[in-house]
Amino acid sequence: MSLLPDRYVIGVDLGGTKIHTALADGDGNILAETRVPTETIKGPSHVIGRIIATIEQVREQAGLPAGFVETVSVGSPGPLDIASGIIHFSPNLGWHEVPLKKLLQEGLRTKVMIDNDANLAALGEHVFGAGRGVNNMVYITVSTGVGGGLILGGRLYHGATDGAGEIGHITVLPDGPPCGCGARGCLESVSSGTAIAREARRLVECGKGQNILTRAGGDPDRISAVTVAEAASGGDQEAVSIISNAARFLGIGVANVINLLNPDMIVLGGGVMEIGEPIWQGVRQEVEARTLGAARTHVQVVPAGLGRRAGVLGAVALALQMD
Amino acid sequence: MSLLPDRYVIGVDLGGTKIHTALADGDGNILAETRVPTETIKGPSHVIGRIIATIEQVREQAGLPAGFVETVSVGSPGPLDIASGIIHFSPNLGWHEVPLKKLLQEGLRTKVMIDNDANLAALGEHVFGAGRGVNNMVYITVSTGVGGGLILGGRLYHGATDGAGEIGHITVLPDGPPCGCGARGCLESVSSGTAIAREARRLVECGKGQNILTRAGGDPDRISAVTVAEAASGGDQEAVSIISNAARFLGIGVANVINLLNPDMIVLGGGVMEIGEPIWQGVRQEVEARTLGAARTHVQVVPAGLGRRAGVLGAVALALQMD
Numbered sequence: 001m002s003l004l005p006d007r008y009v010i011g012v013d014l015g016g017t018k019i020h021t022a023l024a025d026g027d028g029n030i031l032a033e034t035r036v037p038t039e040t041i042k043g044p045s046h047v048i049g050r051i052i053a054t055i056e057q058v059r060e061q062a063g064l065p066a067g068f069v070e071t072v073s074v075g076s077p078g079p080l081d082i083a084s085g086i087i088h089f090s091p092n093l094g095w096h097e098v099p100l101k102k103l104l105q106e107g108l109r110t111k112v113m114i115d116n117d118a119n120l121a122a123l124g125e126h127v128f129g130a131g132r133g134v135n136n137m138v139y140i141t142v143s144t145g146v147g148g149g150l151i152l153g154g155r156l157y158h159g160a161t162d163g164a165g166e167i168g169h170i171t172v173l174p175d176g177p178p179c180g181c182g183a184r185g186c187l188e189s190v191s192s193g194t195a196i197a198r199e200a201r202r203l204v205e206c207g208k209g210q211n212i213l214t215r216a217g218g219d220p221d222r223i224s225a226v227t228v229a230e231a232a233s234g235g236d237q238e239a240v241s242i243i244s245n246a247a248r249f250l251g252i253g254v255a256n257v258i259n260l261l262n263p264d265m266i267v268l269g270g271g272v273m274e275i276g277e278p279i280w281q282g283v284r285q286e287v288e289a290r291t292l293g294a295a296r297t298h299v300q301v302v303p304a305g306l307g308r309r310a311g312v313l314g315a316v317a318l319a320l321q322m323d
Numbered sequence: 324m325s326l327l328p329d330r331y332v333i334g335v336d337l338g339g340t341k342i343h344t345a346l347a348d349g350d351g352n353i354l355a356e357t358r359v360p361t362e363t364i365k366g367p368s369h370v371i372g373r374i375i376a377t378i379e380q381v382r383e384q385a386g387l388p389a390g391f392v393e394t395v396s397v398g399s400p401g402p403l404d405i406a407s408g409i410i411h412f413s414p415n416l417g418w419h420e421v422p423l424k425k426l427l428q429e430g431l432r433t434k435v436m437i438d439n440d441a442n443l444a445a446l447g448e449h450v451f452g453a454g455r456g457v458n459n460m461v462y463i464t465v466s467t468g469v470g471g472g473l474i475l476g477g478r479l480y481h482g483a484t485d486g487a488g489e490i491g492h493i494t495v496l497p498d499g500p501p502c503g504c505g506a507r508g509c510l511e512s513v514s515s516g517t518a519i520a521r522e523a524r525r526l527v528e529c530g531k532g533q534n535i536l537t538r539a540g541g542d543p544d545r546i547s548a549v550t551v552a553e554a555a556s557g558g559d560q561e562a563v564s565i566i567s568n569a570a571r572f573l574g575i576g577v578a579n580v581i582n583l584l585n586p587d588m589i590v591l592g593g594g595v596m597e598i599g600e601p602i603w604q605g606v607r608q609e610v611e612a613r614t615l616g617a618a619r620t621h622v623q624v625v626p627a628g629l630g631r632r633a634g635v636l637g638a639v640a641l642a643l644q645m646d
Contacts, residue, residue: 079615079616079617088616088617089616135483136482136483148583150583150584152475152476152480153475153476153480157475157476157584158585159459159584159585159586159618160458160459160585160586160587160618160621160622161585161617161618161621162585162617163585163615163616163617163618163621164583164584164585165583165585166582166583166585166615166618167582167583169582169613169614169615170578170579170582170583171495171575171578171579171613172494172497173497174495174496174571174572174575181615182612183612183613186613248497249497252494252497255493255494256493256494256579256583257583259489259490259492259493260473260487260488260489260490260493260579260580260583260584261473261480261482261487261583262481262482262483262484262485262486262487262488262489263482263483264483289505289506290492290494290506290509291492292402292486292489292492292504293402293411293412293486294402294411294484294485294486295482295483295484295486295489298483298484298486299483
C-alpha cells in the first residue's frame with residue numbers, strides 16, 4: 001500500500017525577474033519549490049523552456065516519477081486571456097500575444113491553467129493566507145507597480161474580459177503624474193515603489209533630499225523606495241513627506257474599493273507595505289475619513305500573510321481548484 | 324377555469340418625495356401602478372401606512388381580491404440591512420433604525436423583501452432595461468445624489484454588510500468640495516445635480532453667471548442643474564464649463580469602476596444624464612483616456628432604459644426573484 005497522496009499539482013509564479021515554481025500535494029502542502037531568474041531577454045521560448053525545467057526540477061526534488069503531476073497552473077503578468085491562455089501583452093516579460101498555455105501544454109503533455117499573477121496572489125492569500133474563510137476580499141500589492149485581485153462571494157472575480165482588479169490604474173489624482181498606462185494620476189503613479197523613488201529623485205534634482213541621496217551612495221540612479229523608507233525611518237522629514245503622500249493616495253484607493261465593494265477584508269502586500277507604520281498610518285487615516293458607516297466599521301485592512309509566496313501558493317490553489 | 328396568471332407581486336420604490344408602487348404578474352408585466360407623495364414629514368408610521376394604502380390601491384385597480392399578492396418587495400434609501408429589513412439611516416426619509424420589513428409584514432400579512440433603492444434600480448435595468456442578458460453590469464444614477472448598484476456574475480452583489488455600490492462616495496478629487504458624508508471630493512460632491520447647482524450659485528455670488536441667474540428668474544435659490552443645463556445648451560460658456568467639469572469627474576468615476584470591475588456594461592441614469600451630449604461627451608473622453616486595453620474596448624457605456632420606473636421594476640424583479 002502506497003503512502004503517497006493521490007494528487008500532485010504544480011504552481012508557477014512567472015515574473016519579470018524570477019520564476020517561482022512549487023510542487024504540492026492535494027491538500028496544498030508544498031513538497032518542493034525553486035526560484036530561478038526568468039531571463040526574459042532571451043525571449044518567450046527560452047522562458048517557457050525554463051518554466052518546464054523548474055517543473056522537472058521540483059518533481060525530481062520531491063522524488064516523483066514523470067507523469068505523476070496532474071495539473072500545472074501559472075500566474076503570469078497580463079493582460080491575458082484565461083480560456084485561451086494567451087498573454088496579450090506584458091511589458092515586464094517583453095511579451096506580445098504569447099500562447100503560453102498552448103506552448104506549455106505541448107511541452108508538458110499535462111493540463112495547464114493560466115491566470116493573472118495578481119489574481120493568483122489574491123487567491124493564495126484567500127486560500128492559505130490572511131483571507132482564509134473570508135467571503136469578499138480585495139488583495140492589493142504595492143510594489144514596483146500596483147496590482148490587485150478580487151475575491152467576491154468566495155471566488156476569484158475576473159470580470160468580462162479577465163481584466164478585473166486593475167486597482168493600480170484607478171485615478172486618485174486627476175491631474176497627477178503621468179502613468180505608464182498613458183493616463184494621469186493613477187494609484188500606481190503616486191503610491192508605487194517606482195513613484196516613491198521618482199519623487200525622491202525629483203527632490204534631488206532640485207538640490208534637496210540630500211539625506212536620501214547619501215543613503216543611495218550619492219548616486220541618484222540608485223535611489224529606490226527602500227532608500228526613501230530608510231531615510232524616513234531615520235527621521236528625515238523630506239523622506240517622511242514622500243512616504244506620507246504615497247500612503248495618503250493608497251488610502252484613497254483603498255477607500256474607493258471599500259465604498260464600491262463593501263468587502264470583509266482588504267489585504268495589502270508588496271514591498272512598499274514593508275515600509276511599515278508610516279504607510280499603514282496614511283492608509284488607515286484615509287479609510288477612516290472616506291468610507292461609509294457599516295462598510296467602514298466592518299472591513300478589516302490587514303497585511304498579506306504569505307509574502308512572496310502568495311503567487312505560487314495561489315497557482316497551487318488554482319490547480320487544486322480551491323477557490 | 325381561470326385565465327388569471329398564478330402569481331402576483333408588488334414592487335414599491337420608496338423615495339424621499341414619492342412612493343411608486345406597481346402590481347405585476349409572474350412574468351413581470353405591470354398590471355397597475357400608482358405614485359403618491361411620501362409625506363416623510365409625518366414620520367415612519369405614516370409613511371408605512373401610505374405604502375400599504377398604495378398596495379391596496381393597485382390591487383383594487385387590477386381587480387384582484389385581497390390575499391392574492393404573494394410577495395411585496397420594497398426599494399428604500401439606505402444604508403439598510405437586507406435580512407432584518409431595518410433602515411439604519413436615511414437623510415432623505417428622516418429615518419433612523421426603522422424596522423420597515425417587520426412593520427410592513429405586520430400590516431400586510433404577506434412576505435416582504437427589502438433592498439437598497441439603487442440596487443433595485445440596477446436590478447430593474449438588468450432584468451427589464453438596458454442591461455438585459457448582461458453578465459456584469461454597473462448601474463449609476465446621477466441625480467440629486469449619485470448612487471449605484473452592481474450586477475456581478477448575473478446577480479446583484481451586496482457586499483459584506485449590504486453596502487456595496489456606493490459609487491457616489493468614491494473620491495475623484497482628493498481635496499475637492501466637502502460632501503454630505505463628511506469626506507471631500509466624492510463623486511457626488513462634484514458630479515451630482517446638487518453639485519452642478521452649487522457651482523452655478525458660487526459663480527453668481529461672485530457677480531458672474533448672469534445668464535444662469537436670468538434663467539432662474541433672478542433668484543439664486545432657484546438655480547438648479549436644469550437651469551445650468553438650459554444655459555449651457557443656449558451656448559452660455561460659464562454653464563458649459565460647469566457641466567463639463569461635472570462630466571469629467573463622472574467619467575473619472577466610471578473609468579475607476581471599469582478598471583476595478585471590468586464590466587460588460589455601465590448603465591447611466593438619473594436626471595443629470597438627461598442633460599445629454601455635454602455630459603456623455605465628458606464621460607466618454609475620460610473613459611477613453613483612463614481605462615485599459617480589453618476592458619475599454621469591451622465595455623458598453625449606455626443610457627438607462629427605464630427612466631423613473633427602474634426602481635419599481637427592480638422591486639418587481641426582486642419579488643419574482645428574477646436576478
